[in-house]
Amino acid sequence: MQTQQLQKQALALIVATLLLFVSAVVYVLYARGAFEKTQSLVLISDDSEGVSVGMALTFAGFNLGRVQKIELSAEGNARILVGVPLSNAQWLRTSSIFTLEKSLVGGARLRAFSGILEDPPLEDGAIRTVLRGDASADVPRIAGAARALLENLAAQTDRQSALAATLQNLQAATDRLAGPSGALGLLAGNARTLAQVNRALEQTSQLLASSNQLMTNANQQVFGQGQTLAKPADGRAQGTVQQINLALAEAQKLLQEARNSLNQMNLVLAEAQAVAQNTRRATEDLALLRQDVESNLKTVEEMMQSLQQRWPFSRDSQLQLP
Amino acid sequence: MSMIARIYASLIFMAALAALTFNPLTYRERSVRQSALQEIGARCLPILPGFLLVSSFISLVIVQIVTETALSYGLSQFAVEVLVRSLILELIPLYVSLFVLIRIALPMAYASSASTGGAAPLQAALPFVQEPLSQGSHHQAGPLRIPLDMDSEQLLGRLVPHAVSCLFAIVLLTLLASLIALTISYLTVFGFSPWGLPEFTASIGRIFDPALAIVFMGKAFFFGLTIVFLPLSSPVARQDLALLFGILLLIEAVSLVALYY
Numbered sequence: 133m134q135t136q137q138l139q140k141q142a143l144a145l146i147v148a149t150l151l152l153f154v155s156a157v158v159y160v161l162y163a164r165g166a167f168e169k170t171q172s173l174v175l176i177s178d179d180s181e182g183v184s185v186g187m188a189l190t191f192a193g194f195n196l197g198r199v200q201k202i203e204l205s206a207e208g209n210a211r212i213l214v215g216v217p218l219s220n221a222q223w224l225r226t227s228s229i230f231t232l233e234k235s236l237v238g239g240a241r242l243r244a245f246s247g248i249l250e251d252p253p254l255e256d257g258a259i260r261t262v263l264r265g266d267a268s269a270d271v272p273r274i275a276g277a278a279r280a281l282l283e284n285l286a287a288q289t290d291r292q293s294a295l296a297a298t299l300q301n302l303q304a305a306t307d308r309l310a311g312p313s314g315a316l317g318l319l320a321g322n323a324r325t326l327a328q329v330n331r332a333l334e335q336t337s338q339l340l341a342s343s344n345q346l347m348t349n350a351n352q353q354v355f356g357q358g359q360t361l362a363k364p365a366d367g368r369a370q371g372t373v374q375q376i377n378l379a380l381a382e383a384q385k386l387l388q389e390a391r392n393s394l395n396q397m398n399l400v401l402a403e404a405q406a407v408a409q410n411t412r413r414a415t416e417d418l419a420l421l422r423q424d425v426e427s428n429l430k431t432v433e434e435m436m437q438s439l440q441q442r443w444p445f446s447r448d449s450q451l452q453l454p
Numbered sequence: 455m456s457m458i459a460r461i462y463a464s465l466i467f468m469a470a471l472a473a474l475t476f477n478p479l480t481y482r483e484r485s486v487r488q489s490a491l492q493e494i495g496a497r498c499l500p501i502l503p504g505f506l507l508v509s510s511f512i513s514l515v516i517v518q519i520v521t522e523t524a525l526s527y528g529l530s531q532f533a534v535e536v537l538v539r540s541l542i543l544e545l546i547p548l549y550v551s552l553f554v555l556i557r558i559a560l561p562m563a564y565a566s567s568a569s570t571g572g573a574a575p576l577q578a579a580l581p582f583v584q585e586p587l588s589q590g591s592h593h594q595a596g597p598l599r600i601p602l603d604m605d606s607e608q609l610l611g612r613l614v615p616h617a618v619s620c621l622f623a624i625v626l627l628t629l630l631a632s633l634i635a636l637t638i639s640y641l642t643v644f645g646f647s648p649w650g651l652p653e654f655t656a657s658i659g660r661i662f663d664p665a666l667a668i669v670f671m672g673k674a675f676f677f678g679l680t681i682v683f684l685p686l687s688s689p690v691a692r693q694d695l696a697l698l699f700g701i702l703l704l705i706e707a708v709s710l711v712a713l714y715y
Contacts, residue, residue, distance in 0.1 A: 135488075138492055139491040139492055141495045142491040142492065145495070149626045198660070
């Protein structure tokens with residue numbers, strides 16, 4: 133009884149193992165795309181290095197198909213045969229671009245780019261040229277440039293180089309800076325020039341002292357303040373400004389007096405004006421008077437004329453022209 | 455018995471046992487079938503839980519190490535490939551073979567040797583190769599003539615179920631360990647989500663090209679031959695584990711050379 137049960141269990145185990153084995157085989161076949169209908173795409177490249185059978189063709193990071201075969205064409209180019217499952221073929225268009233990129237780490241990558249998805253789909257067996265980008269191809273160039281750069285750097289940092297000489301000069305200069313003569317010694321260069329400079333400085337100092345004294349004197353002369361180096365013998369210690377002030381005060385006084393005189397003049401003028409007004413009034417009366425006199429005269433004249441026209445005083449007044 | 459003669463005798467016995475085991479005609483007899491089933495049940499079932507536990511643990515540790523390393527170098531896209539190549543293709547066949555050798559093949563060989571009265575199966579089954587030169591001319595040893603007497607046939611018949619159960623155990627455990635390792639790899643790399651499946655499947659498809667599949671199968675087959683038939687056939691191999699390990703490592707090295715050179 134127990135042996136029969138054991139046999140049944142063993143049988144179940146065998147069946148399970150067979151199932152597991154078959155499913156494993158089917159899974160691997162499925163993973164390798166054995167059950168997919170594919171359309172082929174031929175990519176032409178001048179170098180198929182890094183491309184291997186089974187490699188994926190990706191589109192936007194998704195596996196679109198895989199490389200099935202790599203062969204050498206009659207022209208010497210590599211023909212990379214890619215199988216694309218029909219379910220994925222919609223992403224490949226006639227305008228699609230294919231690239232083969234090699235990075236520094238990892239293998240090469242085949243990538244597809246479809247910019248215009250409205251274009252007609254890529255036909256079966258289409259042949260396209262692959263664009264290659266190789267990050268490691270730049271490495272020798274970069275290495276060459278780096279070597280040149282390093283050589284330049286080595287030449288510059290050499291003991292005999294100009295940079296080293298400059299640095300040595302700089303060292304000598306800083307030594308002199310730190311020395312007793314300091315920055316002035318560095319600027320002057322030799323001892324003779326330094327002595328000249330020192331002398332010039334001393335003279336400048338003397339000049340400054342004398343100009344200082346001059347200024348003090350001028351100050352005193354102008355403002356009359358501060359210590360005087362040499363007092364005048366007659367005791368006139370007042371400065372020009374004070375004298376000017378006095379003169380101004382006197383001028384102000386004179387002006388005041390002039391203003392008073394003008395005021396008096398004004399009064400005189402006012403009186404003169406009054407006189408003039410009186411005179412005008414008198415002349416107005418004079419006119420009346422004259423009119424009166426005139427009318428009197430006229431009356432007299434008329435009286436005289438009437439007298440003349442009368443006899444014995446009549447006279448021929450007619451004018452006789454020659 | 456000289457060294458060469460002993461090796462020769464072992465090889466002959468191994469070949470006979472292998473031929474008998476892989477021959478479908480052997481299983482025509484109901485008794486052989488039943489005893490094979492019984493052996494499979496009795497040998498494989500008890501070791502399954504322990505093996506699953508150990509295998510899960512080993513897989514988990516290695517998957518974790520590989521994934522963490524790949525992630526820290528920013529190469530996580532290669533993690534699945536590294537895992538499948540290192541774990542499923544190299545490590546699992548090796549440790550399954552060692553497990554079966556220690557838990558099934560060696561105890562079985564000792565038991566069969568005890569059942570022949572302490573003598574090696576070789577000596578009981580092939581008495582004619584014991585002293586090939588001194589036994590007379592009618593017992594000429596040669597690859598084309600394996601004159602098995604009744605006793606030897608019986609012995610071989612008794613050993614066939616052992617060998618079958620052992621081979622079956624290897625196949626079963628390899629499949630289970632691979633399944634566990636794949637599952638743990640997927641869960642570690644992609645987490646509990648079905649969205650990584652297409653990528654995972656694609657990388658598996660990329661790895662298992664026909665050449666690799668053939669080398670993988672061949673390696674597993676020779677591992678099986680070594681650990682199943684060698685201890686049963688050769689008393690030296692039964693006692694000298696280092697020899698067995700050496701042969702296993704040699705097969706491993708040859709398979710690696712075949713795969714990567």
